[in-house]
Amino acid sequence: MKPSIPKGTRDFTPEQVSKRNYIFDTIKKVFIKYGYQPIETPAMESLSTLTGKYGEEGDKLLFKVLNNGEFLNKADKQAIADGNSAKLIPSISKRGLRYDLTVPFARFVVMHQNEISFPFKRYQIQPVWRADRPQKGRYQEFYQCDVDVVGSDSLMYEAELVQIYDEVFATLGVNAEIKVNNRKILEGIAEAAGISDQFMDMTMAIDKLDKIGIEGVRKDLAGRDIAETAIDKIEKMLGVTSLAPLKELFADSPTGLKGIEELEAFHSYFDLKTPTNEVVFDITLARGLSYYTGCIFEVKAKDVKMGSIGGGGRYDDLTGNFGLKNVSGVGVSFGAARIFDVMEELELFPKERGDSLKLLLVAFDDPAHKYAFDCLNKVRAAGINADLYPSPAKMKKQMKYANDRKVPFVAVIGSNEMEAGKVQLKNMETGEQSLLTTEEVIEQLF
RNA sequence: GUGUAGGUAGCAUAAUUGGUUAAUGCGUCAUCCUGUGAAGAUGAAAGAUGCGAGUUCGAGUCUCGUCUUACACCCCA
Numbered sequence: 001m002k003p004s005i006p007k008g009t010r011d012f013t014p015e016q017v018s019k020r021n022y023i024f025d026t027i028k029k030v031f032i033k034y035g036y037q038p039i040e041t042p043a044m045e046s047l048s049t050l051t052g053k054y055g056e057e058g059d060k061l062l063f064k065v066l067n068n069g070e071f072l073n074k075a076d077k078q079a080i081a082d083g084n085s086a087k088l089i090p091s092i093s094k095r096g097l098r099y100d101l102t103v104p105f106a107r108f109v110v111m112h113q114n115e116i117s118f119p120f121k122r123y124q125i126q127p128v129w130r131a132d133r134p135q136k137g138r139y140q141e142f143y144q145c146d147v148d149v150v151g152s153d154s155l156m157y158e159a160e161l162v163q164i165y166d167e168v169f170a171t172l173g174v175n176a177e178i179k180v181n182n183r184k185i186l187e188g189i190a191e192a193a194g195i196s197d198q199f200m201d202m203t204m205a206i207d208k209l210d211k212i213g214i215e216g217v218r219k220d221l222a223g224r225d226i227a228e229t230a231i232d233k234i235e236k237m238l239g240v241t242s243l244a245p246l247k248e249l250f251a252d253s254p255t256g257l258k259g260i261e262e263l264e265a266f267h268s269y270f271d272l273k274t275p276t277n278e279v280v281f282d283i284t285l286a287r288g289l290s291y292y293t294g295c296i297f298e299v300k301a302k303d304v305k306m307g308s309i310g311g312g313g314r315y316d317d318l319t320g321n322f323g324l325k326n327v328s329g330v331g332v333s334f335g336a337a338r339i340f341d342v343m344e345e346l347e348l349f350p351k352e353r354g355d356s357l358k359l360l361l362v363a364f365d366d367p368a369h370k371y372a373f374d375c376l377n378k379v380r381a382a383g384i385n386a387d388l389y390p391s392p393a394k395m396k397k398q399m400k401y402a403n404d405r406k407v408p409f410v411a412v413i414g415s416n417e418m419e420a421g422k423v424q425l426k427n428m429e430t431g432e433q434s435l436l437t438t439e440e441v442i443e444q445l446f
Numbered sequence: 447g448u449g450u451a452g453g454u455a456g457c458a459u460a461a462u463u464g465g466u467u468a469a470u471g472c473g474u475c476a477u478c479c480u481g482u483g484a485a486g487a488u489g490a491a492a493g494a495u496g497c498g499a500g501u502u503c504g505a506g507u508c509u510c511g512u513c514u515u516a517c518a519c520c521c522c523a
Contacts, residue, residue: 002496007514057521060447100523128523133447136517144523204521287522299523308523335523364481399483414481426482433482 008132008140016340018356019349020143023172023339024125027145030168031123034160036147039122041104043129047089047096053103053321055200055290061130063097063140064089097129101146102291102331103318109150109329110322118151118327125336137306137338146312148331150319155262158295158314159269161332162279165299165310170276173348174339175302176309177278181285182263182295183313185246188256189237189283192249193230200290202226206238207286214238240283262294278302291315297332301342309338352408358445359386360407361423362398364414372413375423375438382442402428409445 005011012020028038044065051059067074071092079088098104101124109120125145132138147164149157162178169176186206190199205220212220214235221231240246243260250256263281270279287296294314301309312332319327343349361376363369369392379386387405389398395412402410412424417435425441426433436444 004496004514055521061521130522132522133520134515138522142523311523333523338523362482395482396480397483401483403483410482412482416481424482428483431483 006140008134008138010139010141018353019343020336020340021355022349022353023336023343024143024145026171027168027334027336028123028125030164030171031145031147034121034147034164036121036123036149039105039108039124040126041098041101041108041124043097043127044095045098045104045107047094049107049322050096050099050103053291053318054099058099061132062099063129063131064093065095065097067092067094098126099130100128101126101144101333102148102315105146105148105331106150106315106318106329107322109327110319110324113324119149119157120151121147121149123147137341139337142338143336145334145336146331148329150327150329153314153316153328155265155295156269157330158262158266161312161330162266162270162297163273163275165297165332166275166277166279168334169299172339172343174309174342174346175277177280177300177302178275179280179282179285179298179300180263180266180295181282182259183292184255184259184262184294185250185283186259186286188246188250188253188259189234191253191255192237193233195226195230198224198226202234203286206234206284209238209284238283242281246283259294266295287311287313291318293317295330301339304342304345306338306342308335309342310334355385357385357387357405357407359384359409359411359441360398360402360405361386361388361411361413362395362402363389363392364395364412365392368392368413368415368418371418372411372423375411375413375441378438379442379445382446384442384445411441 047062047064050062054061074091076088076091079085079091105122105124109116123146125143127141127143129141131140134140147161149160162180165176165178186203187196187199189206190196190202193202195202201224202221205217205224208220209217217238218231218235221234222228226234237246237249240249243263246260247257250260285296285298287298292313293316296313297311298308299310300306310333312330314328314330316328317325318329319325359379361372361379363372369388372388376386376388387407389401399410408428410426410428412426412433414424417423420435422435422437423441424433425436425444
């Protein structure tokens with residue numbers, strides 16, 4: 001049989017893993033510096049934990065795990081007869097693969113509420129799965145890097161998280177645009193337009209503004225049975241690019257005013273330090289996940305065409321789903337796979353990463369091979385990533401291996417070098433060689 | 447979930463209007479030459495053309511289904 005892997009999944013070569021680790025390490029370092037601690041949760045969650053948290057579309061994209069054993073006996077016969085897949089699922093599947101890291105985290109917090117002290121700051125770097133059709137920057141399995149803090153509603157954390165975004169992307173060299181909005185402002189728009197009951201429809205439509213333009217949004221809104229007069233009001237509000245003029249428009253919307261207040265509080269913290277990347281208020285930013293209630297964030301890479309590379313926001317009652325009320329949380333997520341793709345396209349990965357091989361020793365004959373092994377031990381003891389070709393094979397073969405491994409330096413050892421008690425160190429890029437002692441090699445490569 | 451375009455040796459391409467043993471380059475392996483890779487010479491291995499069915503005397507080439515890849519829509523990291 002021909003080997004294959006499921007749709008939307010990928011293997012990672014050593015080089016790709018090395019690059020990905022570079023991203024993870026950078027992100028992790030920042031997370032830790034800001035006082036966050038790591039946790040992990042299982043790949044599988046109870047299906048009931050996951051369903052209903054991501055909206056209708058989200059439920060469709062959940063991977064369900066088929067029950068083991070004689071699941072057919074327990075299957076909902078009526079649902080089968082009716083050809084109703086959605087109704088059949090609970091009777092044949094009790095587990096699913098996690099769709100994101102936020103919902104499992106909320107579950108974690110509730111289960112461990114007595115062991116953790118609030119505010120609880122955690123980070124989590126693990127793969128998630130979505131049964132979406134693959135596309136550019138879209139996979140069925142991909143890593144997310146989440147930072148969240150629960151147990152405080154201080155807007156200080158919103159500011160902190162945007163600073164984390166800023167610092168990570170500045171360190172990686174990715175030119176990012178960080179968009180900020182507040183769910184309450186969107187609610188304010190709906191309220192001011194008198195269509196609070198069609199809030200979700202409205203947000204989905206205006207989220208596409210930069211893609212389909214204002215006329216497209218008007219059409220979309222009309223298609224969702226929203227009145228012409230309401231659409232006019234919405235259009236007027238969408239034209240706003242700063243908070244000040246919104247206050248008047250939201251005069252009759254307490255929720256909208258609260259949203260403005262929150263964003264002002266966010267800025268009172270955030271503006272104390274100048275960010276490297278662009279941070280902008282974008283009233284059209286909506287975000288699909290239904291659990292957000294306050295500030296929302298989204299990050300786009302500026303120099304390349306790609307979906308968002310990060311997103312997040314505040315959720316006031318996610319733990320309420322699991323029986324723990326009044327615990328507010330806020331967090332953001334980094335899409336590692338997309339950041340990888342962006343950095344690859346822009347060639348932002350450093351050539352030399354800490355985990356690559358620095359030196360390969362090659363020997364001409366058996367005695368030299370033993371001598372080389374001794375050198376190898378010394379070089380490794382000094383903390384240099386080094387290797388020795390396993391046999392004194394033909395020089396061409398050994399050099400080719402060095403080339404394929406992209407080793408920057410090769411130490412050639414034959415009888416001449418042994419007599420001198422040295423090695424011939426060759427720079428593979430320039431081709432230059434020099435006769436050095438092992439100690440000198442260590443000094444030069446360290 | 448909808449649509450469009452593709453799937454030919456490890457990789458990249460080729461194969462008149464359907465017509466013999468499916469070609470070429472790179473890579474791989476071997477031998478030769480070299481105290482040194484990205485160089486040269488010679489030779490070799492490797493594919494019933496994603497999978498399945500159909501039309502036909504005959505299918506890589508036409509039709510259908512299926513899987514998969516890329517891109518767009520939906521939605522999203």
